Structures are given as C-alpha cells and as structure tokens.
Amino acid sequence: MQEFLQLVVSGISTGAIFASLALALVLIYNAMGLVNFAQGEMAMFATFIAYTLVNAGMSFWIAFPVTMVLAFGGGILIQRVVIRPVERAPVLTLVIITLGLATLVNGVAGFLWGYVPRSFASPFSPDSVDLGGVFISYRDLGVIAVSGLVLLAIYLLLQHTTVGLTLRAAAHHPEASRLLGVHVSWMLALGWGLASAVGAVSGMMVAPILLLEPNMMQTIIIYAFAAAVLGGIESPLGAVVGGLLVGVTVNLAGAYIPNAGDLQLAFGLGIIILVLILKPNGLFGRAATRRV
Amino acid sequence: MQRIRTAPPRYWLVLLVVIFFLGFPTVISSFLASEWAQALILAIAIMGLNILVGYSGQLSLGHGAFMAMGAYISAILAHRYKMDYLATVPIAAVVTGVVGFLFGIPSLRLSPLYLALATFALAVVTPSLIKRPADLTGGVQGILIVQPDPPQLASDVFGAVTGTAMTSDQWIYYITLACALILFWLAWNLARRRPGRAMRAIRDGEVAAAASGVNVAGFKTLAFGISAFYAGTAGSLFALSTGFISADTFPVSLSIQLLVGAVVGGLASIPGPLLGAIFAYFLPIGSNQWVPSQTWLPDQITSTVKNAGPAVSYGVILILIMMFAPNGMVGLIRSGYATLDRRLRGAPDPKTGQMPPDPQTV
Amino acid sequence: MTALLELENVRAGYGSTSVLHGVSLSVLEGQVVSLLGANGAGKTTTLRAITGGVRWTGDIRFAGRSLRRTGTEDVVRRGIAHVPEGRGICTELTVDENLKLGSHLRRDKAEVAKDYDRVFEYFPVLKERRRLSASTLSGGEQQMLALARALLMRPRLMLLDEPSLGLAPIVVRSIFEIIRSINQTSDVAVLLVEQNARIALDLSSSAYVLEVGRVAVHGASAELQDNESVRRSYLGY
Numbered sequence: 001m002q003e004f005l006q007l008v009v010s011g012i013s014t015g016a017i018f019a020s021l022a023l024a025l026v027l028i029y030n031a032m033g034l035v036n037f038a039q040g041e042m043a044m045f046a047t048f049i050a051y052t053l054v055n056a057g058m059s060f061w062i063a064f065p066v067t068m069v070l071a072f073g074g075g076i077l078i079q080r081v082v083i084r085p086v087e088r089a090p091v092l093t094l095v096i097i098t099l100g101l102a103t104l105v106n107g108v109a110g111f112l113w114g115y116v117p118r119s120f121a122s123p124f125s126p127d128s129v130d131l132g133g134v135f136i137s138y139r140d141l142g143v144i145a146v147s148g149l150v151l152l153a154i155y156l157l158l159q160h161t162t163v164g165l166t167l168r169a170a171a172h173h174p175e176a177s178r179l180l181g182v183h184v185s186w187m188l189a190l191g192w193g194l195a196s197a198v199g200a201v202s203g204m205m206v207a208p209i210l211l212l213e214p215n216m217m218q219t220i221i222i223y224a225f226a227a228a229v230l231g232g233i234e235s236p237l238g239a240v241v242g243g244l245l246v247g248v249t250v251n252l253a254g255a256y257i258p259n260a261g262d263l264q265l266a267f268g269l270g271i272i273i274l275v276l277i278l279k280p281n282g283l284f285g286r287a288a289t290r291r292v
Numbered sequence: 293m294q295r296i297r298t299a300p301p302r303y304w305l306v307l308l309v310v311i312f313f314l315g316f317p318t319v320i321s322s323f324l325a326s327e328w329a330q331a332l333i334l335a336i337a338i339m340g341l342n343i344l345v346g347y348s349g350q351l352s353l354g355h356g357a358f359m360a361m362g363a364y365i366s367a368i369l370a371h372r373y374k375m376d377y378l379a380t381v382p383i384a385a386v387v388t389g390v391v392g393f394l395f396g397i398p399s400l401r402l403s404p405l406y407l408a409l410a411t412f413a414l415a416v417v418t419p420s421l422i423k424r425p426a427d428l429t430g431g432v433q434g435i436l437i438v439q440p441d442p443p444q445l446a447s448d449v450f451g452a453v454t455g456t457a458m459t460s461d462q463w464i465y466y467i468t469l470a471c472a473l474i475l476f477w478l479a480w481n482l483a484r485r486r487p488g489r490a491m492r493a494i495r496d497g498e499v500a501a502a503a504s505g506v507n508v509a510g511f512k513t514l515a516f517g518i519s520a521f522y523a524g525t526a527g528s529l530f531a532l533s534t535g536f537i538s539a540d541t542f543p544v545s546l547s548i549q550l551l552v553g554a555v556v557g558g559l560a561s562i563p564g565p566l567l568g569a570i571f572a573y574f575l576p577i578g579s580n581q582w583v584p585s586q587t588w589l590p591d592q593i594t595s596t597v598k599n600a601g602p603a604v605s606y607g608v609i610l611i612l613i614m615m616f617a618p619n620g621m622v623g624l625i626r627s628g629y630a631t632l633d634r635r636l637r638g639a640p641d642p643k644t645g646q647m648p649p650d651p652q653t654v
Numbered sequence: 655m656t657a658l659l660e661l662e663n664v665r666a667g668y669g670s671t672s673v674l675h676g677v678s679l680s681v682l683e684g685q686v687v688s689l690l691g692a693n694g695a696g697k698t699t700t701l702r703a704i705t706g707g708v709r710w711t712g713d714i715r716f717a718g719r720s721l722r723r724t725g726t727e728d729v730v731r732r733g734i735a736h737v738p739e740g741r742g743i744c745t746e747l748t749v750d751e752n753l754k755l756g757s758h759l760r761r762d763k764a765e766v767a768k769d770y771d772r773v774f775e776y777f778p779v780l781k782e783r784r785r786l787s788a789s790t791l792s793g794g795e796q797q798m799l800a801l802a803r804a805l806l807m808r809p810r811l812m813l814l815d816e817p818s819l820g821l822a823p824i825v826v827r828s829i830f831e832i833i834r835s836i837n838q839t840s841d842v843a844v845l846l847v848e849q850n851a852r853i854a855l856d857l858s859s860s861a862y863v864l865e866v867g868r869v870a871v872h873g874a875s876a877e878l879q880d881n882e883s884v885r886r887s888y889l890g891y
Contacts, residue, residue: 035409037353086615092351095408096555097614099353103548104607110600162758169744169755176742179705180755180807181730218544222413229409263424269410269417276406277398 015247016147040221046200075196122208232285335569340522346559349495354411362527392520434538558620576602691864756806
C-alpha cells in the first residue's frame with residue numbers, strides 16, 4: 001500500500017509535467033483548431049536556454065522565469081513568421097508545417113548544443129519526506145508545486161483578466177471579437193506565446209529526470225498528446241486532469257506490469273487510440289463542433 | 293485549354309526515364325547502385341503515402357511503421373523459416389496491406405487532425421514495439437539478411453554489357469526497379485480510373501462525394517490498404533537492400549522523411565513520389581558528404597552539421613514548400629511548363645480560366 | 655450639422671460577385687437612419703463594408719476621416735459598434751463576460767460603472783443571468799445582450815442588423831423602444847437595417863431604400879411613410 005501511494009505521488013509528479021505540455025497543446029488548439037506537433041521541440045529548445053543560463057552562473061530560480069519569458073517571445077515570433085502567413089490554409093497544411101517546425105527546431109538545437117546528453121541539475125533536494133511511512137521525494141513535490149503554480153497562474157490569467165477574456169473570445173468567436181475591437185491575430189500570437197511558455201515549464205521540469213538532449217521531448221509529447229486527447233483536446237482543465245491520469249497510469253503500469261520498460265510509451269499510444277475510438281471528445285470535451 | 297490531369301502521359305518521357313534507370317547501374321559503381329536502389333524503395337513507400345495523403349486526403353505521419361512491418365515479415369520468414377527472400381516480398385506486401393486496410397476502419401471515425409496525431413504516436417512508438425518480442429524480432433540486435441546472388445542469366449547479360457559480373461547489390465537494384473515500375477504503373481492506373489476519381493472526390497469534400505454516390509468509407513479504407521501494401525513492399529525491399537534491420541532502423545524520422553518526399557515531390561501526382569524520393573534520400577547523404585569536404589570548417593562544426601543538417605534542411609523545406617509551393621516539384625515544373633507553352637504560343641495569360649495543375653490537396 | 659458617417663459611391667462584394675454597385679448615404683450626429691430593402695439588396699453588405707468585413711471601393715468616412723485600409727478592429731475602436739446579423743454573441747462565454755468584452759477597451763472606469771447600471775436598467779433580465787452562459791439565453795435575450803454590449807462600447811454610431819429578426823412582436827416593440835431611448839439619452843447615432851419597414855420608419859428620421867445594390871429612394875422617414883407608391887413598391891405594406 002505504501003509503495004502504491006509512493007507510486008501514485010510520483011505519478012502525479014510526472015503527470016504534472018505532461019499536464020503542462022498538454023495545456024500548451026490545448027491553448028493552441030483552442031486558438032486555431034490545430035495540434036502543434038512542434039510543442040515538445042519548442043519546450044526542449046527553451047530548456048536548453050535555461051541550461052545555458054544556469055551554466056553561465058545564473059540561479060535556477062532566476063533562469064526559470066527568464067526562460068519562460070524568452071519562450072513566450074519565441075512563441076510569438078514563430079506565430080508571426082511561420083504560422084500567420086498560412087493562418088487560413090487547410091488544417092493538414094498547418095499540421096505539416098508544425099511538423100516541419102518540429103524537425104527544424106530539433107535540428108537547430110542539435111546544431112547549437114549537439115546530441116550528447118547532458119545532465120540538468122535538479123533544483124530540488126534529493127531527500128525524501130516521511131509522511132506516515134510513505135516516502136515522498138522533494139523532487140516530486142517540487143515538480144508538483146511548480147507545475148501547479150504555473151497552471152494556476154494560467155487559469156487565473158485566462159479566467160480572471162481582461163486579456164484572458166479577449167484571448168478566449170478571439171479563439172472561439174474570431175468574427176464577433178473583431179467587431180468588439182479585439183485584435184484577433186495578435187491574440188493568436190499571444191496564445192502561441194503562452195503555450196510556448198507553459199510548454200517550457202514541462203521541459204525544465206523533466207530535464208533533471210531524463211537527460212537533456214534534442215530528442216528529450218519526443219516521448220513526453222506522446223504522453224502529452226494522450227493527456228490532451230483524454231481530457232478533451234479543447235479543455236484546459238481536461239488537459240490537467242488528463243495529464244495527471246496519464247502520469248499515474250503510466251507509473252503504476254511501469255511498476256506492476258513485469259518488464260514494462262519500453263512498453264510504457266506504448267501505453268501512451270494505447271490511451272490515444274482507445275480514447276479516440278471510444279470517446280473522441282475526451283472526458284471534458286464538448287461534442288465536437290468543427291471550426292471552419 | 294486542355295486539362296493537365298487528363299492530358300495523355302508523355303510516353304517518350306516515361307520511356308526515357310525507364311531506359312535511364314535500366315542502364316544507370318552499368319555505368320555507376322555497385323555501391324552507388326545500392327544507394328539508388330534505396331532511393332527507389334523510398335519512392336515506392338512515398339507513392340503509398342501519396343495515394344493515402346494526396347489522393348484520399350488522409351494524413352498519415354506514421355508510414356514508417358508499415359515499412360517496419362513489411363521488413364520484419366520478410367526478414368522473419370526468410371531468417372527463421374528459411375523461405376526464399378524474394379518469395380517473401382509479396383507476402384509482406386499483402387499482409388501489410390491487409391493490416392493497413394484493417395487500420396483504416398477505425399481511422400474512419402477520426403477527424404483528419406486526430407488521424408495525424410494517432411499515426412504520429414504510432415511512428416514514435418514503433419521502435420519500442422519492435423524491441424518487445426525480442427526472440428522474434430531480434431530486438432536491438434536485429435536480424436541479418438542474406439542478400440541473394442544474381443541468377444546466372446541476369447549476371448551473363450549484365451556481364452556482356454559491362455564486362456564485369458553482377459553483384460548482389462546490382463541484382464537487388466534491378467529487383468527494386470522491377471517492383472517500382474509495376475507499382476508506379478498500378479498507381480497511375482488507379483489514379484486515372486474510378487478509384488482515383490472517387491478518392492479525389494472524397495478528398496475534396498466527403499459530403500459531396502457521398503451525395504454523388506461514392507462509397508466514402510469503402511474508398512477511404514481501400515486507400516489505407518493500398519497505401520500500406522506499398523509501404524510493406526518498400527519495407528521488405530528495404531530490409532533486403534540494407535541486409536540488416538533492427539528496432540532502430542525505423543525511427544520516427546523515417547516517417548518524416550517519407551512525408552518530406554511526398555510533399556516535396558508533389559502530392560496527387562505520379563512522378564512526384566519519384567522526384568521526392570530522390571530528393572529526400574540524397575539530400576542528407578549529399579550534405580553529409582559535402583560538409584566534411586569543406587576543410588576550412590572546424591571539425592566540431594563539421595560533425596554537428598553532419599548530425600543536425602538533415603533535420604534543419606527537412607524542416608525548412610517542409611515549411612517553405614507548404615507555404616509557397618503546395619504542389620511540390622511537380623507543381624512547379626508543370627506551372628513553369630504551362631507558362632513557357634503559353635509564351636511560345638503567344639496565348640494570353642488565362643488568369644481566371646486557367647486550370648491549376650492540381651488542386652491543393654492538403 | 656456635419657455628417658458623422660458618409661458613404662460615397664461604395665462598391666463591394668464577395669469574391670467575383672459584386673453586391674453593392676455604388677451606394678452613397680450619410681448619417682448625421684445623433685441621427686437614426688433606416689436602411690431598407692428586399693433580401694439580397696445589399697443592406698448587410700453595406701454594414702459589413704463600413705466595419706471592414708468586405709473589401710470595398712469608393713470612400714467611407716467616419717467623423718471626417720476615411721476608413722480606407724482600416725481593419726475591423728480599428729474601425730470599431732474609432733467608435734462604431736456593429737451588432738451583426740445573428741447578433742455575434744459569444745456563446746462560449748457568460749453573459750457577464752460578453753458585457754465585459756463590450757467595455758474592455760475603455761479606461762474611464764467610473765463612466766463604465768454608470769453605463770452598466772444603465773444597461774441593467776434597460777435589461778434587468780441580463781442582470782439576473784450575469785453568471786450564466788450566454789448560450790442559455792433566448793433569442794430576445796441574446797438581442798438584448800448584443801445591444802447592451804454595443805452600448806457599453808459607448809460608440810458614436812451603432813450599426814444594427816435586423817434587431818427584430820426572429821423575435822416575437824412584443825419583444826420587438828420593447829427593443830425598439832429601448833433603441834429610441836438609447837438614441838435620445840446618449841446621443842448615439844444609429845444606422846438601422848430592417849426588414850420590418852414600418853417599425854424602422856417610426857424610429858428613424860431619414861431612410862434609404864436599397865434595390866440590387868443601389869439606393870433606389872431616400873428621404874425623410876415621414877415622407878416615405880406617406881408616399882403610397884414608395885410603400886407599395888419597396889416597403890411592401
């Protein structure tokens with residue numbers, strides 16, 4: 001039982017990482033009805049920036065917000081340069097473009113930092129805390145706390161600020177929003193910026209667990225897809241709940257199914273396929289209204 | 293103005309290409325022939341993807357998985373059950389095709405975006421799925437494939453032309469060429485007859501297609517099946533040509549390479565996959581050979597460019613092509629040819645009445 | 655009095671189909687003008703041209719400045735509230751959030767608060783349903799929400815596209831009363847597109863009748879109402 005609880009907590013911790021990336025996917029999906037296949041690579045790239053800053057002597061806790069700001073700017077830049085010119089293109093064209101973007105960002109990271117995996121020091125203590133016989137590592141708690149705070153901040157921004165309101169309005173009702181003076185195109189750019197910043201959090205949280213290299217996010221993005229699909233791809237809340245569920249499931253499966261090892265990733269695929277076939281709107285999604 | 297799609301194929305051009313590919317190995321090294329065989333294999337797989345994406349409008353980002361399947365079916369049959377490798381190629385093709393067909397049934401329920409997502413996940417997971425039944429697939433150790441010697445007759449003919457005996461690589465090249473010719477011919481027939489028209493109608497609008505009596509579900513799954521059949525053939529030939537396959541032979545980047553080829557060559561066209569394959573296959577090889585030859589570059593840069601070059605250039609090219617030339621190389625050639633033709637005939641620019649080479653497909 | 659809005663020989667259309675073939679009209683400060691005509695005459699397109707929803711040629715001037723090459727968002731920011739066909743309610747948002755979208759560009763907090771009070775006085779039902787999703791409102795309530803939201807933008811000109819569409823006659827009457835009151839108390843000009851010519855002419859001081867993309871008749875509303883032949887041939891009552 002204790003082992004089970006420990007696994008659940010560390011599952012929530014990995015789940016929080018998936019949730020951040022899944023939320024990034026949902027933000028862009030809501031803004032333009034598109035799954036951004038480059039989300040994971042953008043997060044990886046941001047993590048390399050954080051790594052560079054920390055290596056230059058910056059404290060992690062300063063590098064963290066600085067990286068988020070840079071990622072935010074990078075997201076806006078990508079939207080303005082690459083996505084905006086093709087905003088009205090068919091969705092599959094956009095998908096191929098984001099895939100090209102993923103490949104490009106991956107290659108540029110490889111060019112700048114090489115393919116040799118690097119260790120990224122965790123900002124949290126390696127010790128554990130004993131909660132009535134259940135040992136929970138500070139690292140897990142730290143990841144949960146940081147991701148939780150970021151997700152909360154995004155929630156407050158979206159639900160309780162004017163910018164958040166115009167962002168949601170522009171995403172769901174671009175025509176009506178324009179007539180209310182909302183600069184829809186800039187709102188889309190803002191959506192990309194936010195998504196990029198939230199995604200960067202997942203990269204910075206996962207890098208100490210995995211090793212930092214250009215392909216680091218390739219598996220994480222699959223879990224994030226699974227989380228977003230499970231939660232209902234247009235629901236921010238769903239992305240978070242989906243992330244946690246996927247994290248816990250994968251963690252438990254990895255521990256209790258003998259020799260799961262490599263197959264953990266296949267669980268991610270399994271979740272995606274099962275949800276898409278059995279409940280395509282996910283847990284929190286509304287019946288799909290296709291955007292035109 | 294004549295519609296290009298229904299224009300008669302330029303038979304002399306096709307003949308020229310066939311003669312070129314027949315004669316090419318007699319003047320290049322056996323090693324180069326093996327590289328061209330791989331490019332042709334890629335062309336077969338890309339043609340499969342083209343049928344799915346270009347003609348039926350369903351985006352698969354995981355076609356490397358079907359190639360892996362074809363490769364392992366052949367390799368296991370030949371290695372474990374000692375079958376003649378060439379006899380395993382059609383088996384691999386048909387089995388993969390059936391699996392693809394079955395895969396297409398649940399895919400009918402997915403929106404195009406979700407299909408892309410699911411197939412991408414499949415591509416990422418493929419290597420770890422292969423590793424699992426390690427005693428069957430050889431896991432990370434992989435399977436060695438014995439490359440067949442050329443039969444006496446072929447070797448004699450080849451020897452008579454070149455003066456040297458035919459190598460296994462050259463023989464595999466000709467096997468591949470034969471398969472490619474048959475499969476391209478089949479694709480051409482498919483595209484211009486009823487199935488091709490039905491698929492294009494579905495791509496351009498499912499509701500309208502269904503209203504005009506097209507069996508939407510049937511043709512969409514059929515496209516999946518045919519597409520997987522091509523990928524399976526390519527995978528089987530790929531294993532034969534490389535002589536060794538393992539879990540890491542089929543990374544997600546293979547699926548991306550296929551997509552690059554399909555998009556760069558030109559979707560919904562028959563010559564497109566061939567051009568795209570040559571491009572997608574030789575671009576990384578070319579840059580890998582060119583960059584190290586630049587002695588003025590520091591070693592470290594040379595090695596990173598070697599590693600990162602293909603990804604960067606694939607990424608840039610995918611983005612640029614989708615932005616500026618969604619009909620790929622074939623589209624560019626066709627519009628260039630049409631402009632030239634118009635200039636020569638002194639015809640006015642038919643800005644409005646002009647028939648584009650092919651509607652944008654994705 | 656100077657014209658607040660002036661259209662001069664405006665041509666517009668969708669793709670290669672042209673809908674407006676040279677429309678000229680003007681709305682004075684604080685004036686209510688009706689834009690009438692049959693379905694497909696180009697009434698909605700005229701409004702969409704003003705707020706940049708369709709490409710147009712000719713000239714459109716608002717408060718003395720041309721709106722040429724001005725994006726929808728910026729036209730709106732100059733002081734034009736456009737309640738489009740179908741009302742443009744954000745059904746994914748709550749009633750309150752819809753209202754906030756109306757006032758989100760304003761910095762005069764105290765005035766905004768006053769406007770909210772006024773809006774809730776006109777439409778008490780919106781106050782009751784502030785927290786509900788806008789999708790739960792009835793058609794009439796959605797029209798009220800759209801008007802309220804437009805009012806909160808504190809525009810100099812409101813473009814209303816068939817506020818009576820799909821509403822029960824009693825609801826239509828009360829909505830038009832409110833439009834009249836809005837116009838009188840806050841001196842906002844209104845360009846009103848309507849199928850229901852009688853009620854529109856009652857409210858407006860001047861009117862234009864469009865026929866296949868051209869102004870067929872225009873004049874003071876009272877004159878058009880009294881002119882039997884105009885009523886028969888264009889207004890259908």
